[in-house]
Structure formats: C-alpha cells, structure tokens
Amino acid sequence: MAELFQKHPRRLAVIGVGLIGGSFALALREAAREVHIVGYDRDEINLAAARHMGVVNSTVHDAAAAVRDADMVMIAVPVGQFEGVLQEIAPALNPSAIITDVGSTKGSVVRAAQTMLGSAFERFVPGHPIAGAEHSGVRAARADLFRDRSVVLTPVEGTHELPRDIMRKCWEACGARVEEMTVTRHDAIFGVVSHLPHLLSFALVYDIATRVDADTFFRFAASGFRDFTRIAGSSPEMWRDIGLANRDVLLLEITRYREHLERLSQLLTQQDGAALEAFFRVAREARRSWTETP
Amino acid sequence: MAELFQKHPRRLAVIGVGLIGGSFALALREAAREVHIVGYDRDEINLAAARHMGVVNSTVHDAAAAVRDADMVMIAVPVGQFEGVLQEIAPALNPSAIITDVGSTKGSVVRAAQTMLGSAFERFVPGHPIAGAEHSGVRAARADLFRDRSVVLTPVEGTHELPRDIMRKCWEACGARVEEMTVTRHDAIFGVVSHLPHLLSFALVYDIATRVDADTFFRFAASGFRDFTRIAGSSPEMWRDIGLANRDVLLLEITRYREHLERLSQLLTQQDGAALEAFFRVAREARRSWTETP
Numbered sequence: 001m002a003e004l005f006q007k008h009p010r011r012l013a014v015i016g017v018g019l020i021g022g023s024f025a026l027a028l029r030e031a032a033r034e035v036h037i038v039g040y041d042r043d044e045i046n047l048a049a050a051r052h053m054g055v056v057n058s059t060v061h062d063a064a065a066a067v068r069d070a071d072m073v074m075i076a077v078p079v080g081q082f083e084g085v086l087q088e089i090a091p092a093l094n095p096s097a098i099i100t101d102v103g104s105t106k107g108s109v110v111r112a113a114q115t116m117l118g119s120a121f122e123r124f125v126p127g128h129p130i131a132g133a134e135h136s137g138v139r140a141a142r143a144d145l146f147r148d149r150s151v152v153l154t155p156v157e158g159t160h161e162l163p164r165d166i167m168r169k170c171w172e173a174c175g176a177r178v179e180e181m182t183v184t185r186h187d188a189i190f191g192v193v194s195h196l197p198h199l200l201s202f203a204l205v206y207d208i209a210t211r212v213d214a215d216t217f218f219r220f221a222a223s224g225f226r227d228f229t230r231i232a233g234s235s236p237e238m239w240r241d242i243g244l245a246n247r248d249v250l251l252l253e254i255t256r257y258r259e260h261l262e263r264l265s266q267l268l269t270q271q272d273g274a275a276l277e278a279f280f281r282v283a284r285e286a287r288r289s290w291t292e293t294p
Numbered sequence: 295m296a297e298l299f300q301k302h303p304r305r306l307a308v309i310g311v312g313l314i315g316g317s318f319a320l321a322l323r324e325a326a327r328e329v330h331i332v333g334y335d336r337d338e339i340n341l342a343a344a345r346h347m348g349v350v351n352s353t354v355h356d357a358a359a360a361v362r363d364a365d366m367v368m369i370a371v372p373v374g375q376f377e378g379v380l381q382e383i384a385p386a387l388n389p390s391a392i393i394t395d396v397g398s399t400k401g402s403v404v405r406a407a408q409t410m411l412g413s414a415f416e417r418f419v420p421g422h423p424i425a426g427a428e429h430s431g432v433r434a435a436r437a438d439l440f441r442d443r444s445v446v447l448t449p450v451e452g453t454h455e456l457p458r459d460i461m462r463k464c465w466e467a468c469g470a471r472v473e474e475m476t477v478t479r480h481d482a483i484f485g486v487v488s489h490l491p492h493l494l495s496f497a498l499v500y501d502i503a504t505r506v507d508a509d510t511f512f513r514f515a516a517s518g519f520r521d522f523t524r525i526a527g528s529s530p531e532m533w534r535d536i537g538l539a540n541r542d543v544l545l546l547e548i549t550r551y552r553e554h555l556e557r558l559s560q561l562l563t564q565q566d567g568a569a570l571e572a573f574f575r576v577a578r579e580a581r582r583s584w585t586e587t588p
Contacts, residue, residue: 130514132516132517150514189511189514190514192502193502193512193515193516193519194515194519197498197518197519197522197523199555200494200555201522201577202573202574202577203551203554203555204490204491204551204577205578205580206577206580207486207550207551207554208486208580209576209577210576214580216483217483217486218584220424220444220446220484221488221584222426224488224491224492224524224525225488225491226586227524228491228495228521228522229581230518230522231518231521231522232578232581233578233581234574236574236575236578237571239570239574240571240574243562243570244562244565244567244570251559251562251563254555254558257498257501257555258552258556261493261494264493264497264537265545265548265549268541268544268545269541269545271538271541273538276533276534276538277534278530279500280528280533280534282499282503283496283498283499283500283503284528284530285503286499286502286503286508287523287527290515292515292516292520
C-alpha cells in the first residue's frame with residue numbers, strides 16, 4: 001500500500017456523490033490536483049450533475065466499475081444501502097485499496113464490512129464527518145464543508161495502521177480535525193446528541209399532524225416550535241436507516257428519556273415548583289454554557 | 295366605562311414592565327400620544343430603565359399605587375405571580391378600569407381573576423400575544439413587537455362586551471391581528487405547540503447534562519442539537535410557572551407523547567423500516583408545508 005501512495009490517492013472512487021461524497025471529492029482535489037476521481041451514484045441525474053460540475057473526472061454506471069483500480073474508495077451512501085454497496089464492490093476491489101465511509105452510525109457499518117470485505121476489512125477505516133447542511137445532493141457540495149469540522153474515525157482491532165494514518169491525513173488535508181474513538185462510544189454519543197433529538201422532533205410534529213384539527217395547532221406554532229422541529233424536515237429514508245442501524249442505543253435512550261418525562265409528569269402532578277425549576281435550571285445552565293464546536 | 299374612553303385609555307398602568315409590558319406601552323403610545331403610562335416592576339433596576347427610556351411616564355413602588363385612577367391595567371408578569379398581583383391591586387382598582395394580561399396560559403389566570411377581582415371580573419379581558427424574543431427585560435422592548443403578530447383573547451361568559459372590544463382595538467392599534475378562542479382551546483393548543491416542546495427540550499439537555507461524561511457528549515453536539523435545544527435556554531422560573539399553570543393539559547400531552555415514543559421503540563424493536571419511514575414522512579411533510587404565521 002505504501003508503494004501506492006503516501007498521503008493522497010491517485011485514483012479515488014466515490015460511491016454516492018451527494019453532499020458529503022461530493023464535498024469530499026472537491027476538498028481532496030484541492031489538496032491533490034492530480035487525483036483522478038471516479039463517481040458512481042444511483043441517482044443518474046445527480047451523477048450527471050457531479051460530472052458536469054467537475055466534482056468527479058469520470059462517471060460509471062455501477063459501483064463495481066467505480067472501484068476497479070481505485071486506491072481509495074469512499075462510500076458515502078445512506079447507511080441502509082451500505083451493505084448492498086459492499087456486496088457489489090467487494091469482488092472488484094483493488095487488493096491494496098483503502099475503503100472508508102461517512103455513515104452517521106458505525107456499529108452496523110463495521111458489522112457489514114466485517115462480513116462482506118473479507119481480508120480487505122483490515123483496510124477499511126470507518127469514518128463520520130460531523131458536517132452537513134440543510135440541503136442534500138451534489139449541488140450542495142462545497143470544498144470547504146469539512147473545514148474546521150470534526151471527523152470521527154472509529155478504527156477497530158483489525159484495522160491496519162497505514163490506512164488509518166492515510167485517512168487521518170486525507171481528512172486533515174480537507175481541513176478537518178480528526179478524532180478517534182471506539183465504534184461503541186461513537187454510537188452511544190451520536191445516539192444521544194443527534195439520533196434521539198431527530199426522533200423526538202419527528203414525534204412532536206407527527207403528534208400534531210395526526211390530530212383532526214392539526215391546521216389550527218400549526219397556525220399558532222411560533223419560533224420555539226420552528227427551531228425545535230427544524231430537524232423533522234430531514235429525510236425519512238435516511239433517518240429510518242440511522243434508526244435501524246443504531247437501534248440498540250436508541251431503544252435504551254428512548255427508555256431513559258421517557259423516564260425523564262415521567263419524572264416531569266410526577267413533578268407537575270405533585271405541583272412541585274421548586275423541583276421543576278431546578279430541573280429546568282440544570283438544562284438551562286448546560287445549554288447556555290454549551291458552545292457549538294465549529 | 296364608555297364615558298372614560300372609546301378606544302385608547304387615558305391612563306394606563308403596566309404591572310411588569312419587561313419585554314412584553316414595555317412593548318405594549320411603547321406600541322400604545324405610538325397609537326395614542328396623550329396616554330399617561332404608569333409603570334410598576336418588582337425589579338427596581340428594570341423599572342428605572344423603563345422610566346429612563348421613556349417607556350413609561352411615571353413609576354411607582356407598589357402595584358396598588360400603579361392602578362389607582364388607571365382606566366386600563368395591563369398585567370405583564372410571569373403567570374405564577376399573577377394571583378399575587380391581583381390580590382394587591384384589587385382593592386385599588388378604579389371601578390370602571392379594564393384589566394387585561396398577556397400570560398402564556400389562560401385557565402389559571404382566569405381562575406385567579408374570578409377569585410380575586412369580584413365584580414371587576416366582568417372587565418377582565420384575558421389575552422396572549424404570540425410574540426417574544428430571545429431577550430427579556432425592558433431593554434428588549436420594541437414598539438413594533440406585536441406588528442403583524444397574533445394576539446389571542448379568551449373572553450369568558452362573564453366578560454362584558456365593551457372591555458373586550460376595547461382590548462381588541464388596543465391590540466389592533468399596536469399592529470396585531472386579534473383572534474378569539476375559549477380558554478380551554480387556548481391552553482390545549484399552546485400546551486402542544488409551545489409548552490410541550492419546551493419541556494421536551496429541557497428534558498433532552500437535562501438528560502445529557504446529568505451524565506458523568508456530559509462534556510464529551512456536548513462536544514459532539516452539532517447544528518441539529520443547537521436548534522432543538524435553543525428553547526432549553528429559556529427562563530426556568532417562567533417555565534415552572536407555565537408548567538404548573540397548564541399542568542392538566544401537559545400531563546395529558548406528555549402521556550400522549552410518551553405513547554408515540556413507545557410506538558417508535560416498537561418499530562425499532564421489530565425493525566419495521568417501512569412503518570418507521572412512514573412515521574417520519576408524515577412529520578416531514580407536515581413540517582415542510584408548515585409556514586410560520588408571521
């Protein structure tokens with residue numbers, strides 16, 4: 001592998017040229033002009049746009065063709081499609097290619113890779129850039145999407161040192177801060193700070209939308225509702241996949257969260273104003289001292 | 295009463311000269327230059343600022359003194375203080391004064407007014423302007439805070455026609471759109487579109503803040519978390535009061551919401567991707583077609 005490249009790939013395959021895959025291609029090209037980027041996307045219109053915009057140098061019509069001769073394979077598809085993509089590409093992989101991904105959950109991705117990749121699993125570096133935007137698709141892609149953002153890598157015991165180092169350098173070349181943690185830790189953290197709030201937000205809007213007089217309720221919803229439910233405008237397909245992929249963590253966290261709600265109900269029933277205020281104050285202080293890591 | 299004024303008061307008392315009370319004073323003065331506005335606030339620094347800024351013409355050091363000779367009394371205090379204020383001012387009220395408020399909950403306010411106001415209850419017009427801002431206190435007050443915003447009035451059976459009409463015209467003079475609904479309907483709607491999301495947001499931040507490794511969780515929280523939890527930065531005291539004031543509705547709605555979470559848990563357990571996606575899709579479509587009433 002060391003013979004192939006020290007830092008940047010010569011031939012990068014991007015499977016799924018959307019916001020994240022497309023931005024990775026743009027950022028990597030800025031860092032390494034000479035890289036040839038092959039794109040594949042199940043959405044042909046999106047793929048044509050990626051070619052037209054110069055995000056990729058060439059396009060192919062199946063994932064296996066994309067990875068042939070690639071020394072780096074970036075899989076940037078919804079986590080639910082990850083296993084299918086691996087199945088397609090596994091037989092076509094260059095025997096020294098580094099394989100990586102950008103999925104929001106890591107346990108399911110690593111399990112799939114372990115099953116599908118065979119000996120190539122040691123060259124699989126699971127990753128998760130903490131970046132996104134309200135828009136999706138290659139048209140929203142930007143070379144600076146990862147600048148000063150965190151990228152979490154979750155290498156496992158079998159992951160070789162070299163691919164891991166190369167992926168770290170690649171992301172750093174894209175302007176990102178790289179952190180490593182275990183798969184379990186990753187899924188536990190993002191289950192709470194990202195996946196759970198999405199479910200909670202979907203649930204509130206669902207709650208209102210399924211009332212007979214939903215229109216009246218929505219008419220009086222204001223700025224608090226707007227912010228709280230912004231993430232309920234996210235892709236149902238993507239969140240179905242994430243929910244299923246991280247379901248063990250989510251089941252645990254939903255139970256824990258329901259216990260907090262039960263506690264709030266108790267305090268309301270007992271009219272325990274002091275305890276209610278204390279509960280809110282813990283949250284308020286924490287929220288006010290929180291500053292978003294850029 | 296008709297002799298006193300047709301549309302605008304000559305002497306307005308504002309009890310609680312914060313963001314809402316102060317903005318009402320500013321807006322009403324724009325509509326009626328000649329009105330004399332007396333302010334009272336338990337926060338003496340805030341009250342001095344209100345006087346200094348010209349939001350009120352004069353200030354007094356107790357609520358009863360403020361209402362003496364006033365032909366309109368605007369009570370703009372946290373709902374938990376409402377009853378105490380009524381108790382103070384009731385004996386001092388001008389026998390034809392209109393009394394109104396801006397509380398986020400109406401059931402508790404109306405019950406308190408019924409108990410404390412005696413025959414003046416027929417001149418009490420419960421109100422709720424759907425306006426607010428991230429900041430509080432008189433320094434955040436603006437004459438145009440209510441422009442093109444909704445104000446909900448919840449007159450009850452005993453409310454006389456004239457005070458009700460006058461309050462409608464006053465709010466319209468402030469630029470607001472006035473709607474009437476019953477107390478029950480008001481509390482049911484705002485319990486769901488405003489009070490419940492505040493509790494849910496507080497509960498998520500509380501959930502994270504009380505973990506031993508809270509810092510790590512917060513460090514990976516990103517824009518979705520930021521929006522979802524913005525309202526958890528709200529005043530613990532105010533939300534304690536609102537929670538207690540609207541607790542019957544909230545207890546019902548928390549139970550209903552917990553059932554949605556239970557359903558999501560079931561779908562995750564059964565790995566029912568189609569039903570999960572359908573659930574999220576109902577929410578996404580509703581959220582995307584929702585547009586904030588300005």
